[in-house]
Amino acid sequence: MAWAGLLPGQADVHSTPDLMLELNQLSEPVAQLAGALAGQQHRLRDLIQQAQARFAAHARVSEDLKEKRARAADADKSWRGAEPLGPRLDAVRSLPAAPAAATLIASDGSQIYPDPHAVALYYLLNVGSIVLRQGSGEAPSTGTSSRLFFNDRDLYDERERLIDTDKVNAERDLWELERLAELAAAERAALGGDLSRPLVALDDGPLLLWMPQRLSDVQQVRRVEQFARPLDELRRMQAIPLGYIDRPRSANVLRLLQVADLPLEQISQQSVRRNQYRGLSDRLLFDALLQPGQRSTLFAVTSDINDSYEQQGHRIAFCYLNVARPEAVGARAARVVRVELPLWAAADEDRLDAALAAVWHDAWLRGYPYVLTRAHELAVVSHHERATLEQMLQIELMRAGLTGEISAKQQNKNDVSGRR
């Protein structure tokens, strides 16, 4: 009878004890939310037009624009404007419609965070990977690897505190990249060192690390160094690492436009922090600009972290790409994604475009790269699997003469949620 309370017309929630989310109390706020969004849409439509007009006005990358960008970066260390790497902001490249067959390597990870209420203190990383050789007709190779971390040095930081989710996420992201590098090396070896076949190493999410602010500079640099190693290996294998960001919310180009409109002498920490395009993302600029299978020019992100990447030889650049099917023409049908890559992977832009075309074709089936969907599917740890793992742990703990039990709080939570 868990569904009973969801039937329309059943107003008295107290008579349906199984109903946990009191949906009738939420109907008004939900309607308000929809109304607020509709209102925002109007405001945003004007703002988009305004941004598009400024984008057209500043399309040529002038010396003045470069100077303003440099000034903004100096004025505010947290400023994340885009650095244009070509002569025009609105330059567009069409990917080859029928590129040479490529090998797509993708990885994705999932995790179980350390939980003081679980049978034991541990965390788990699980990385799924797939290698799809386009045009081969063969089933792709797939794999899943798991690692269990339970030593004190894995679980506690240097100040003896239990590590947080950020740390677990960073370890997972690093391992994803390492898997890509291992698989790229194996593929290149299997090709007998043949360099003509593009190897595309696709990662879900940005390549440029997100760093928690509390990390010291030294810790940040150390982390970038860790991520640089697999990138070194990918470069050696002449693979093209790409970070794929679906529905990107970044606004680096918009930030640049805002600075471009300021007189040079007015560029200050205060003026660059004001966000005139709040609620907008770069994607909206490129929806109108990019036809299916076209990408924008390259930009770099202005940030300290990217400077650290550059010191390691891997300055990170990005572009926007419309991965819609060829027949889905027009801004409304556009499916603009952001792709991040190390700058060295763009040294030969034709080669880069062949790699992006392979990703574009792979995304036709579902509007999102097939290989990333599969890597995710391979990585994900289901509730059922987690329960089995905990059971295994419990048995082993008992065998070792220890009592491994979940906390009373967790036990009670499990007992009530089992009914839903």
Place this chain on the structure above:
Amino acid sequence: MQASVERTQLGRVLRAGTAAFTVGCRTAEAALPRFGALVRAEAAAGQAVYGLIYDVCVDDDPFVRQLLAAGDLTAEYVADQRERRQVPVEVRVLVVGGQDAAGRMFRYLPPQPPATLSWVTLAAPDEVRAFGARLDFLTTLLNALEAPGDELAAATLRQIAAAEDNQEAERRYLVAAGRELARLLSRDPVRLNAILQRLR
């Protein structure tokens, strides 16, 4: 039937009752199982439950459905879905007999169903012959409520006969089975005829 017999693994028991059970397996495990095949589910202390496959059901999921809608699937994607994805295949099995702790085969419903996650294997040819040596199991088939018993009886008898060493033995087996069916269905010549047609 000793443990040393080579058997092809089919999957594991998902859910079970006294008269029937369901096996979960993966499409990756190559050829789909065949209607009418004899399978064996392992039970405790050397005991086993024997059954006949009467339904094979390939599950789908939203992922597969969306791929169909997209159209232009190349061979790599089809192979991935068929061979690499863990899309479950459910195999339904009608229980027809078992093996007791002493290793003796019997052809009536065993006292207990197989436990969840018990391994299920396809019976080896020797085992198929041994099981088919007595035809008592036909009563269970002809009275089955959950399976198409007549079709299943014909398919199973054909497969048991095919496990014989030579054509003469195969023919003898089918004739004997036909006689037994004639005895069991002496009051229903139409039904008998339909099964006999399927044995040829």
